[in-house]
Amino acid sequence: xxxxxxxxxxxxxxxxxxxxxxxxxxxxxxxxHHSPGGGFQxxxxxxxxxxxxxxxxxxxxxxxxxxxxxxxxxxxIGVFIYAGIGALCLILGGNYLDYGKLSKVLxxxxxxxxxxxxxxxxxxxxxxxxxxxxxxxxVIFTVGESLEDDRSGK
Amino acid sequence: MIDxxxxxxxxxxxxxxxxxxxxxxxxxxxxxxxxxxxxxTKTLIILLIMGVIYDRIDMFIDISMVYALLNFIGTVxxxxxxERTGEA
Numbered sequence: 634x635x636x637x638x639x640x641x642x643x644x645x646x647x648x649x650x651x652x653x654x655x656x657x658x659x660x661x662x663x664x665x666h667h668s669p670g671g672g673f674q675x676x677x678x679x680x681x682x683x684x685x686x687x688x689x690x691x692x693x694x695x696x697x698x699x700x701x702x703x704x705x706x707x708x709x710i711g712v713f714i715y716a717g718i719g720a721l722c723l724i725l726g727g728n729y730l731d732y733g734k735l736s737k738v739l740x741x742x743x744x745x746x747x748x749x750x751x752x753x754x755x756x757x758x759x760x761x762x763x764x765x766x767x768x769x770x771x772v773i774f775t776v777g778e779s780l781e782d783d784r785s786g787k
Numbered sequence: 788m789i790d791x792x793x794x795x796x797x798x799x800x801x802x803x804x805x806x807x808x809x810x811x812x813x814x815x816x817x818x819x820x821x822x823x824x825x826x827x828t829k830t831l832i833i834l835l836i837m838g839v840i841y842d843r844i845d846m847f848i849d850i851s852m853v854y855a856l857l858n859f860i861g862t863v864x865x866x867x868x869x870e871r872t873g874e875a
Contacts, residue, residue, distance in 0.1 A: 669846055
């Protein structure tokens with residue numbers, strides 16, 4: 634378990650870097666289709682921001698911002714967005730993840746619908762990857778700790 | 788001009804080998820952590836030089852920024868781990 638410490642350099646750097654990390658992650662997600670990156674990479678950068686928060690301000694402070702339960706809900710929402718867009722294309726008479734059919738719902742041309750559909754799928758992937766990466770980090774760094782909590786709780 | 792950048796990147800690769808020696812045989816954990824961090828910084832520069840050589844610098848800047856970010860976070864995590872286990 635990582636506790637809150639008095640490291641001025643690490644804390645200040647984390648506070649200064651955090652907004653840039655989030656904005657850069659959103660840039661990587663949004664520009665996934667014409668530069669390197671995409672949903673997975675953007676999600677990993679978002680999770681790296683939360684890992685930086687966790688190791689600089691302690692896991693107790695991080696748990697207030699985002700707990701394991703919230704991370705589980707966010708990862709489920711991400712998978713739901715991905716599968717939902719795919720199933721919507723299926724319902725509208727195309728193949729699974731056939732974004733061109735979304736033009737009927739979004740009222741744009743099929744080419745624009747393809748671009749928007751890929752963006753939606755990438756946002757879903759980014760949310761799922763971010764939450765799962767955060768959960769993996771949290772579980773690894775609290776190993777043993779949660780067992781003791783369970784024992785004392787019961 | 789391309790030749791200049793190629794020679795530069797080969798020189799950086801030789802420097803990476805020097806840091807790799809320190810990261811492999813270095814006495815103590817802190818020397819190894821510093822060696823790994825230096826290798827990450829040199830890799831970043833090599834990536835940018837590759838971008839200049841292939842004339843796709845706009846693509847490689849994105850990758851190198853992520854690399855720098857993850858290198859920094861990795862070094863901080865390693866430092867925290869050493870602090871926790873107390874083996875320096």
